[in-house]
Amino acid sequence: MLRFILQKLALIVPTIIGITIASFAFIRLLPGDPILAMAGQHGVTPERYEILKEQFGYNLPIWQQYFNYVGGILQGNFGISLATKRPVIDEFLTLFPATVELALFAMLIAVALGIPAGIFAAIKRGSWFDQITMGVALTGYSMPIFWWGLLLIIFFSGYLGWTPVSGRIALNFFFPRITGFMLIDSLLAGKPDGFISALRHLILPAIVLGTIPLAVIARQTRSAMLEVLGEDYVRTARAKGLDPNRVVGVHAFRNALIPVVTTIGLQIGLLMAGAILTETIFSWPGIGKWMIDSISKRDYVSVQSGLLLIALIVMAVNLIVDILYAVINPRIRVQ
Amino acid sequence: MAAETTTTTSTAPGRFSGLREFWYYFSTNHGAVLGLAVFLLLILVALFAPVLAPFSPDQQFREFIRMAPPWAGGTQPQFFLGTDEVGRDILSRLIHGSRYSLMIGFIVVTGALIVGVTLGLLAGYFRGWVDALIMRVMDIILAFPSLLLALVLVAILGPGLFNAMLAIALVLQPHFARLTRAAVLSEKSREYVTSAKVAGASHIRLMFVTILPNCLGPLIVQATLSFSNAILEAAALGFLGMGAQPPTPEWGTMLARAREFITSAWWIVTMPGLAILITVLAINLVGDGLRDALDPKLKRS
Numbered sequence: 001m002l003r004f005i006l007q008k009l010a011l012i013v014p015t016i017i018g019i020t021i022a023s024f025a026f027i028r029l030l031p032g033d034p035i036l037a038m039a040g041q042h043g044v045t046p047e048r049y050e051i052l053k054e055q056f057g058y059n060l061p062i063w064q065q066y067f068n069y070v071g072g073i074l075q076g077n078f079g080i081s082l083a084t085k086r087p088v089i090d091e092f093l094t095l096f097p098a099t100v101e102l103a104l105f106a107m108l109i110a111v112a113l114g115i116p117a118g119i120f121a122a123i124k125r126g127s128w129f130d131q132i133t134m135g136v137a138l139t140g141y142s143m144p145i146f147w148w149g150l151l152l153i154i155f156f157s158g159y160l161g162w163t164p165v166s167g168r169i170a171l172n173f174f175f176p177r178i179t180g181f182m183l184i185d186s187l188l189a190g191k192p193d194g195f196i197s198a199l200r201h202l203i204l205p206a207i208v209l210g211t212i213p214l215a216v217i218a219r220q221t222r223s224a225m226l227e228v229l230g231e232d233y234v235r236t237a238r239a240k241g242l243d244p245n246r247v248v249g250v251h252a253f254r255n256a257l258i259p260v261v262t263t264i265g266l267q268i269g270l271l272m273a274g275a276i277l278t279e280t281i282f283s284w285p286g287i288g289k290w291m292i293d294s295i296s297k298r299d300y301v302s303v304q305s306g307l308l309l310i311a312l313i314v315m316a317v318n319l320i321v322d323i324l325y326a327v328i329n330p331r332i333r334v335q
Numbered sequence: 336m337a338a339e340t341t342t343t344t345s346t347a348p349g350r351f352s353g354l355r356e357f358w359y360y361f362s363t364n365h366g367a368v369l370g371l372a373v374f375l376l377l378i379l380v381a382l383f384a385p386v387l388a389p390f391s392p393d394q395q396f397r398e399f400i401r402m403a404p405p406w407a408g409g410t411q412p413q414f415f416l417g418t419d420e421v422g423r424d425i426l427s428r429l430i431h432g433s434r435y436s437l438m439i440g441f442i443v444v445t446g447a448l449i450v451g452v453t454l455g456l457l458a459g460y461f462r463g464w465v466d467a468l469i470m471r472v473m474d475i476i477l478a479f480p481s482l483l484l485a486l487v488l489v490a491i492l493g494p495g496l497f498n499a500m501l502a503i504a505l506v507l508q509p510h511f512a513r514l515t516r517a518a519v520l521s522e523k524s525r526e527y528v529t530s531a532k533v534a535g536a537s538h539i540r541l542m543f544v545t546i547l548p549n550c551l552g553p554l555i556v557q558a559t560l561s562f563s564n565a566i567l568e569a570a571a572l573g574f575l576g577m578g579a580q581p582p583t584p585e586w587g588t589m590l591a592r593a594r595e596f597i598t599s600a601w602w603i604v605t606m607p608g609l610a611i612l613i614t615v616l617a618i619n620l621v622g623d624g625l626r627d628a629l630d631p632k633l634k635r636s
Contacts, residue, residue, distance in 0.1 A: 018475035029491050142615040144567055146574045147590060147608030158598045273480035277571055292575060295490050307487055311478045
């Protein structure tokens with residue numbers, strides 16, 4: 001098992017180096033002079049230009065600039081935001097829990113609904129339940145989620161007035177930030193009203209972000225179950241006269257779970273892409289909205305480091321999924 | 336030469352019966368046939384947009400700003416889906432917008448196919464450092480969330496429809512490269528490839544003429560899925576203000592300012608998104624049908 005993990009780690013090293021090169025290249029690929037581009041419309045005086053050039057190290061040879069960049073990253077230096085003048089890593093860490101909370105809740109919805117829906121659709125293959133579920137799943141999979149979010153706002157916030165339109169929590173709540181998750185922090189501070197408020201803010205964005213994973217998980221669960229239900233050992237279990245629920249739940253589902261877990265893992269990267277749109281629509285103060293704002297503010301240092309950090313996080317999550325996959329499926333380890 | 340003639344004559348009926356068999360399986364999937372019909376209809380709408388649209392997509396009726404559709408309380412029956420914030424006919428804009436969405440799909444998929452398939456063929460055929468280099472670069476591209484990478488690329492290249500398409504093609508092509516490489520690896524050791532090699536076929540011929548046609552099934556399915564992905568991503572970029580620029584009647588761009596009208600004029604918000612959803616759903620239905628008909632083993636979602 002350790003060997004497997006080490007092998008995986010060795011394989012992602014070139015990719016990580018490539019990611020640092022890509023994010024390093026980003027600022028240098030911007031059209032025109034990077035310093036003028038960062039200075040924006042106001043421009044800079046020639047003296048200030050020289051100072052900035054020295055400050056950012058642009059007077060050094062390109063390979064040395066790259067090594068300085070990587071060296072900085074290894075020491076946790078991700079640059080200073082051009083817009084707020086704060087360290088980018090601080091901004092990132094402040095906003096990151098909001099995205100994680102949203103993504104976890106979205107995934108919870110997707111798994112809690114998607115897996116049972118997929119199992120029942122497979123058991124009742126061809127039934128009206130199967131057809132409707134798969135029709136809904138394909139519709140969800142085809143959904144432009146930014147539009148889906150707007151529709152939900154029109155209906156639940158505008159027409160019914162049940163949920164707030166934007167933000168994470170009503171402004172009159174304030175409690176110390178412990179975990180960064182509003183749902184947990186509000187309870188830790190002993191404010192159940194705050195918890196309810198946070199939940200009401202969270203529900204629509206989580207539904208929007210969870211829609212595509214839900215559709216993918218339902219479809220994947222169904223096809224994995226169908227495959228497993230046709231296997232000999234399932235037929236044997238049935239022929240032995242086992243309880244049908246036990247056959248489905250234990251013999252079939254456990255084995256169908258393997259591809260489903262992989263699918264869930266693969267959704268993490270997609271969740272980050274979805275978070276950009278979801279957070280923009282709901283003004284959710286997370287990483288996705290921060291990236292969009294940084295791009296429109298031309299805060300290229302934040303964009304560069306955000307790009308790098310997001311890619312590293314996605315890679316780390318995928319690595320964990322690969323390892324979990326090997327834990328539940330011994331065949332992978334042996335290969 | 337003689338050998339070549341015999342192969343072509345022997346494959347011709349085979350290919351025909353293959354097509355018939357394909358249609359047999361495809362047509363048993365009612366959803367796929369429906370999707371295909373909608374898709375063909377959309378192509379017709381896009382082709383004849385200037386004839387079909389009641390108005391020009393840019394014509395502003397200043398006296399009918401934000402007019403509701405006639406079936407939802409509007410007073411102007413000529414604007415069947417209502418008018419937008421500057422009094423343009425939404426139906427006409429949607430009809431013209433179909434041209435953009437389909438064009439985006441075709442251009443992006445063609446670009447991604449050409450680049451991805453070529454890279455995948457090179458990697459799978461030559462193996463060694465060529466393979467390692469190409470596939471590591473693909474890994475790096477895939478490590479970034481696609482929409483984020485496309486956004487950053489557009490930030491570098493400058494906002495606009497063409498740059499958006501370029502960026503989307505770049506983030507979609509690794510899927511084609513991986514798929515082609517995997518298919519090439521499984522086909523390369525087959526007898527027909529060895530025999531073509533022994534007969535003296537060049538590398539180019541072996542890659543493109545001998546091996547590639549036998550990897551087409553999964554590629555066609557992936558191309559269909561990429562087509563709908565390209566439309567969705569271009570619409571998302573347009574929505575975020577980084578794709579097609581106003582006043583282009585691109586469906587995503589039409590939604591960019593829609594948030595302001597959530598409470599006042601729901602039809603401005605709903606119509607363009609519905610057009611995107613119907614188009615993407617139709618293509619995905621076709622994709623599902625193609626997958627089941629072409630490659631029963633490839634049952635992933």
